[in-house]
Amino acid sequence: MARLFIVDDHPIFLSGLSQFISENGHEVVNSASSVAECQRTLNLQPVDLLILDVTMSDGSGVDLLMELRANDNNIPIILLTAAIDPASAVLAIKHRVNAIVLKDSAPEEIVRVINQVMEGDTVIDDYVAEQMERYSSGRQVEEEFVDQRLTQRENQIVQLVRNGLRNQEIAARCNLTEGTVKVHLHNIFRKLNVKSRYELVVRRAPSSGQAFPSVWSA
Secondary structure, three states, rough: OOOOEOOOOHHHHHHHHHHHHOOOOOEEEEEEHHHHHHHHHHOOOOOOEEEEOOOOEEEEHHHHHHHHHHHOOOEEEEEEOOOOOOHHHHHHHOOOOOOOOOOOOOOOHHHHHHHHHHHOOOOOOOHHHHHHHHHHHHHHHHHOOOOOOOOOOOOHHHHHHHOOOOOHHHHHHOOOHHHHHHHHHHHHHHOOOOOHHHHEEEEEEEEOOOOOOOOOOO
């Protein structure tokens, strides 16, 4: 049996969840309806697990997670949320959250996650994990096409090549002549030691298996 502290600013939800958990093998020893109340009362009695709402009227459960970890508090933490943006989910993972669960999950699922966390597992809702993967892949692509050897304009052109645009389309997008685009590509190839658009994209493509554009002619 785990001793739980639940923090949520929706009284009906907080009451219902506390009752269900108490009827299914665990003890809710304390609850709070705000980040500030949690900060004041968390250490008043021993707690095995903390369940935090992500969005509350006076702050974020992710911010509270970060604060606790910064203070070397390693209590297991479950984030319970109606929705969480991928960037916040990634931040929570970096700060050693133990689980992220959506509020529309079945109550039995929340109890199952509590049990898993108490056994040392990390549990991330499938939908949240999918959104995090897409977000991280997008950032990888974005960051991968910023090369310090290239000018800002050259990096822009590399990104447009990666998106499959032809020289004429790149010229229109960048307000350049097609001949100027070809000059930029020549300089890009030289700086990166590649010989073709295909080699440029393959060399810099993410490892996610994403298909390459079908337009390769310079």
